[in-house]
Amino acid sequence: MSTICPKCHFVRLANAIVPDWQCPSCGVAYSKAGGDGTVLLDRRRSALVSARSRDDSWFSKVPWGKLIAGLVIVYGAWLGLTRSGTVSDLLPKSNLSAEQLASKTGPGDWIMYSATWCPYCTQAKSWLGQYGFKPQVCEIDQDSDCQARLKALDPKAGVPYLIVKGHHMKNGFDTDEFKAALAKQ
Numbered sequence: 001m002s003t004i005c006p007k008c009h010f011v012r013l014a015n016a017i018v019p020d021w022q023c024p025s026c027g028v029a030y031s032k033a034g035g036d037g038t039v040l041l042d043r044r045r046s047a048l049v050s051a052r053s054r055d056d057s058w059f060s061k062v063p064w065g066k067l068i069a070g071l072v073i074v075y076g077a078w079l080g081l082t083r084s085g086t087v088s089d090l091l092p093k094s095n096l097s098a099e100q101l102a103s104k105t106g107p108g109d110w111i112m113y114s115a116t117w118c119p120y121c122t123q124a125k126s127w128l129g130q131y132g133f134k135p136q137v138c139e140i141d142q143d144s145d146c147q148a149r150l151k152a153l154d155p156k157a158g159v160p161y162l163i164v165k166g167h168h169m170k171n172g173f174d175t176d177e178f179k180a181a182l183a184k185q
Contacts, residue, residue: 005030098131098175101182105133109182112173113150113161115141121160124173 003012010025018024021031112128114121114137125137138146140159150157154170162169164181 003030098179101179102132102134105182107134107136109136110162110164110178111136111138113138113140113146113153113157113159115139115159117141118159120172124160124162127173127175 004010005012005023005026005028007028008023008026010023012024016024018027021029023030110133112121112124114125116139125135128135138149140147140150150159150161153161153163153168157170158172160169160173162173162178164178165184167181167184169177169181
């Protein structure tokens with residue numbers, strides 16, 4: 001004679017640690033599920049019930065809690081990196097204004113690879129001119145040497161591409177990142 005849950009058909013093992021009136025699998029009281037749980041089994045039903053009670057599929061062996069926790073951590077890290085803004089957040093902030101930085105920059109402190117057809121390059125050149133930065137622009141569509149140097153730096157690089165005191169601004173022109181890189185000693 002075996003005790004079987006009328007709800008989930010789990011075969012109660014002799015070493016179950018829950019009370020005798022409760023199913024170890026689903027937790028329901030045997031009497032609430034429609035029976036007392038005492039059933040004599042024939043061979044076919046016994047095989048079916050024991051197959052259900054033995055949950056040895058790959059799905060039951062996956063540590064789902066750890067897997068989900070890991071995915072949440074990875075997603076949070078990815079989200080934090082993408083929302084952190086630009087690289088300028090990682091560089092030290094400058095207390096100097098753009099005009100003060102422009103007066104302290106010399107030849108070779110920065111260079112911008114640009115193209116005449118690029119609207120972002122035009123905006124960057126306008127901002128640089130507005131604050132007094134002396135033009136150090138290399139036009140890739142007018143000078144094949146500039147284009148070759150940009151390809152050597154990064155074959156997939158787009159314009160504007162700036163190098164400011166050794167710091168490569170690969171993702172376009174960002175005023176905060178530019179000022180922070182210039183202020184870096």
